[in-house]
Amino acid sequence: MSIINKNNGTQSQYNAVIEECNTAIEVSNLQFSYIKESAPVIDIKAWQVAQGEHVFLSGPSGSGKSTLLNLLCGTLTPTHGEITLLSQPFSSLSNRQRDKFRARNIGVVFQQFNLIPYLSVAQNINAAVYFANANASKKAEDAKLRHLLDKLQLPSHVLHAKADALSIGQQQRVAIARALVNDPQLLIVDEPTSALDTDARDSFMSLLKDVAADSTMIFVSHDKAMESYFDRHCSIDELAQSEHPNMASFGANNQVQERK
Numbered sequence: 001m002s003i004i005n006k007n008n009g010t011q012s013q014y015n016a017v018i019e020e021c022n023t024a025i026e027v028s029n030l031q032f033s034y035i036k037e038s039a040p041v042i043d044i045k046a047w048q049v050a051q052g053e054h055v056f057l058s059g060p061s062g063s064g065k066s067t068l069l070n071l072l073c074g075t076l077t078p079t080h081g082e083i084t085l086l087s088q089p090f091s092s093l094s095n096r097q098r099d100k101f102r103a104r105n106i107g108v109v110f111q112q113f114n115l116i117p118y119l120s121v122a123q124n125i126n127a128a129v130y131f132a133n134a135n136a137s138k139k140a141e142d143a144k145l146r147h148l149l150d151k152l153q154l155p156s157h158v159l160h161a162k163a164d165a166l167s168i169g170q171q172q173r174v175a176i177a178r179a180l181v182n183d184p185q186l187l188i189v190d191e192p193t194s195a196l197d198t199d200a201r202d203s204f205m206s207l208l209k210d211v212a213a214d215s216t217m218i219f220v221s222h223d224k225a226m227e228s229y230f231d232r233h234c235s236i237d238e239l240a241q242s243e244h245p246n247m248a249s250f251g252a253n254n255q256v257q258e259r260k
Contacts (some may be wrong), residue, residue: 022050022051022087023048023049023050023051023084023087024049024050024051024052024053024085024086024185024186024216025047025048025049025072025083025084025085025186025216025218026047026048026049026083026084026085027044027046027047027048027081027082027083027084028045028046028081028082028084029044029045029046029080029081029082030042030043030044030045030047030071030078030080030081030082030083031043031044031078031079031080031081032067032071032076032078032079032080033079040079040080041064041067042064042067042068042071043240044068044081044239044240047239049216049218050216051086051185051216052214052216053216053217053232054209054212054216054217054219054230054231054232055217055218055219055230055232055233055234056219056221056226056227056229056230056232056233056234057218057219057220057221057233057234057235057236058220058221058222058223058224058226058227058233058234058235058236059220059222059235059236059237060222061222063236063237064236065190065220065222065236066190066220068236069108069188069190069218069220071083071091072085072106072186072188072218073102073106073108073188074090074091074093074098074099074101074102074106077091078091085101085105085106085186086105086185086186088101099131100133103128103131103132103133103182104132104133104182104184105184105185105186106184106185106186106187106188107128107178107179107180107181107182107184107186107187107188107215108179108187108188108189108190109175109176109179109187109188109189109190109192110175110190110192111190111191111192113171113172113174113175114175115163115164115171115174115175115178116163117162117163117164118162118163118164119162119163120159120160120161120162120163121158121159121160121161121163121166121174122145122159122160124163124174124178125145125148125174125177125178125181126141126145126181127178128178128179128181128182129141129181129182132182144181145159145177145181146159148177148180148181148211149177151210151211152173152176152177152207152211153173153207154170154173154174154177158170158174169200169204172192172204173207175192176207176208176211180211180212180215183214184215185215185216186215186216186217186218187212187215187216187217187218188217188218188220189208189217189218189219189220190220191220191221191222192204192208205226205229209229
């Protein structure tokens, strides 16, 4: 793995790196407004994320982070511009097509976890399997669940517990398991550490980076201290200022990693 620094490497070197990488996310002339004719909440000329990158995206409350995540998940559609995910014209798909694509390719860890409290852990996780219309056998599904729980350091008996009977830390790990159960190529994580103390946050981040090693990850937080866990970071403001699609990929640390 080599690193090209924006200050030292040339633009042609940078372009060569991007061309060799498969792109997980590509945004072009993206705008979104909640109210017609109002100023856009999101206005991004260009942004690219290579497959396998883990990106920290920051911005204060109200800056549009959650709106951008909803656009990437397909729960909102752009007012203008295009979003391409995993080489698919995501923002141009119908609602049903986006739902199917999201279920099979995108895992989401919500800030409030969004577990169904009266369902068991197994039922909460298997709901994601159901919506992805996976064809795995019951035996294979059960084996995958136990493997995920083991990686997330949760005892197997948790599978039968109701979600609202778990501690916050356990709910958080179940939310990760649900997001990863379909082996998504893209993982979106929204402010998951806001209720954690420093020690719990460090443990969570180490665990998350390990279990999400094979996914492209966008991790969103207003807490700039979280930058230290990521090789690449950028802010909503920086994305809004990006003009060139390749330059938008540098992020705040001005580095691009080339995986060999």
